[in-house]
Amino acid sequence: MAKKLSKVEIDGIEALFYDEIMQLISGFTYQKFIEKVIRDMNISINDTILDFGSGTAKNICLMKNYTDGLIVGFDTSKNMIRQAKKRCKGKNVKIFYHDIRKPHPFKNQFDIVFVSFVLHGFIDSDRNRIIKNAYESLKEGGKFCILDYNEFDLESKNIFVKAVFKYGECPLASEFIKIDLKRKLKDFGFKTFEEHLYYSSLVRLLIANK
Ligand SMILES: C[S@@+](CC[C@H](N)C(=O)[O-])C[C@H]1O[C@@H](n2cnc3c(N)ncnc32)[C@H](O)[C@@H]1O
Numbered sequence: 001m002a003k004k005l006s007k008v009e010i011d012g013i014e015a016l017f018y019d020e021i022m023q024l025i026s027g028f029t030y031q032k033f034i035e036k037v038i039r040d041m042n043i044s045i046n047d048t049i050l051d052f053g054s055g056t057a058k059n060i061c062l063m064k065n066y067t068d069g070l071i072v073g074f075d076t077s078k079n080m081i082r083q084a085k086k087r088c089k090g091k092n093v094k095i096f097y098h099d100i101r102k103p104h105p106f107k108n109q110f111d112i113v114f115v116s117f118v119l120h121g122f123i124d125s126d127r128n129r130i131i132k133n134a135y136e137s138l139k140e141g142g143k144f145c146i147l148d149y150n151e152f153d154l155e156s157k158n159i160f161v162k163a164v165f166k167y168g169e170c171p172l173a174s175e176f177i178k179i180d181l182k183r184k185l186k187d188f189g190f191k192t193f194e195e196h197l198y199y200s201s202l203v204r205l206l207i208a209n210k
Pocket of ligand 1: 052074
């Protein structure tokens with residue numbers, strides 16, 4: 001059977017147990033890891049946040065502890081959206097069915113655009129559309145927070161990492177780790193960067209400032 005090009009379109013049973021699956025494959029470290037990531041984003045009390053591919057809204061619920069500003073989530077999985085709406089209530093949280101590759105009406109409105117484990121699963125022209133949409137959504141001085149695989153040479157990694165990319169991940173993820181993401185982001189107008197590394201530098205939170 002041909003390998004699926006992308007694995008970020010998650011629905012059905014996998015969507016229902018997405019958070020549990022992440023805990024399991026991370027050796028029960030995911031919860032602590034994601035809490036640290038959200039702290040590293042340095043969210044201020046009035047920040048407005050747009051989450052691209054918000055999934056179960058686990059991250060929105062955590063970000064909600066740091067801001068009273070509006071938090072909007074976009075996703076295209078009905079199962080994810082159903083869980084997210086049930087899980088993360090509050091008048092400052094709104095979750096919409098929306099494809100992040102398509103334009104949307106929220107221009108220059110957000111302090112933060114967050115995209116977590118989503119960008120690697122798109123072909124490059126779609127990645128470019130997503131980056132453009134993020135840039136246009138941000139206020140001047142806003143932050144694009146990309147949590148995803150870091151850039152690295154897969155050949156230099158151990159057998160476990162190689163196996164994850166060969167059998168567990170999609171071919172687009174292997175392409176993504178070779179991209180000079182800061183250079184790409186600069187082409188879209190982002191000016192300065194800040195990085196936080198996790199899991200032996202295999203994962204990176206890259207904060208790009210507009
Ligand atoms: C790997 S999950 C990550 C979920 C969440 N960001 C997290 O870190 O827990 C990828 C998410 O992106 C969503 N997604 C995939 N393609 C999308 C698209 N074109 N537009 C919006 N969401 C999409 C999936 O439905 C899924 O919820």
